[in-house]
Amino acid sequence: MLHAMQIQVGGARVELVRGDIVEQRVDAIVNAANTGLLGGGGVDGAIHRAAGPELLEACRALPADAQGRRCPTGEVRVTPGFLLPGRFVIHGVGPVYHAARAGESAALLRAVHRNALAAAKERGLSSVAFPAISTGVYGYPVRDAAEVALGTVREVLSADRGSLELVRFVLFSERDLETFTQVLAGGGAGSW
Numbered sequence: 137m138l139h140a141m142q143i144q145v146g147g148a149r150v151e152l153v154r155g156d157i158v159e160q161r162v163d164a165i166v167n168a169a170n171t172g173l174l175g176g177g178g179v180d181g182a183i184h185r186a187a188g189p190e191l192l193e194a195c196r197a198l199p200a201d202a203q204g205r206r207c208p209t210g211e212v213r214v215t216p217g218f219l220l221p222g223r224f225v226i227h228g229v230g231p232v233y234h235a236a237r238a239g240e241s242a243a244l245l246r247a248v249h250r251n252a253l254a255a256a257k258e259r260g261l262s263s264v265a266f267p268a269i270s271t272g273v274y275g276y277p278v279r280d281a282a283e284v285a286l287g288t289v290r291e292v293l294s295a296d297r298g299s300l301e302l303v304r305f306v307l308f309s310e311r312d313l314e315t316f317t318q319v320l321a322g323g324g325a326g327s328w
Contacts, residue, residue, distance in 0.1 A: 140152045141317050145293040147293075150286070150289060150305075152304075152307065152316050154307050162302065163224065163259075163261035164217070164226050165220065166227075166267065166269070168267050171205040171208060172205065174195060175192060178272045187217060188219040194218075209229045211228075212226050212255050213226075214259070215227065228252045230244065233274055233277070245269065246284055249266070249285050249288040249289060250288055253293075257299060261299060263301060263304070266285065266305050268307055286305075286319055
């Protein structure tokens with residue numbers, strides 16, 4: 137795991153690292169899930185493989201609506217982590233990016249980060265790791281996603297001195313890590 141940057145916000149530390157989210161030794165990892173919560177590609181598939189078949193069983197046990205959505209876009213659901221180092225998986229569904237509806241996409245991406253942090257706080261967790269939600273197959277531009285994600289985390293941590301001590305963003309590629317680092321260093325997300 138390559139540490140790129142960290143910064144204090146309120147009583148918590150925000151870290152940017154390059155690595156694999158399934159290897160993170162934190163209380164909870166956030167899964168970039170789809171609305172069905174039945175696994176998929178990218179981060180979602182990696183988490184399901186690493187957690188073992190019990191994760192899929194736990195997701196299947198969650199209620200679904202008529203369209204098969206166990207978790208609407210912008211919301212989160214929580215399951216145990218099973219074989220993962222962390223105790224919990226917070227399944228968060230980010231938006232599919234549409235440039236014509238960039239404001240709506242940003243609002244949904246903010247909501248999923250805010251809801252994941254609230255779920256961690258409700259459980260008294262001290263550490264949580266996020267991937268770059270919606271930046272893979274969902275097409276969200278990485279810099280825009282970094283500004284929304286980091287800005288939301290800053291707002292939540294600045295306003296609430298809860299149990300969270302560490303919020304880590306785990307970026308899979310060097311390019312994504314560089315982009316998040318630029319945003320955190322002052323190229324976006326407001327002033328830290």
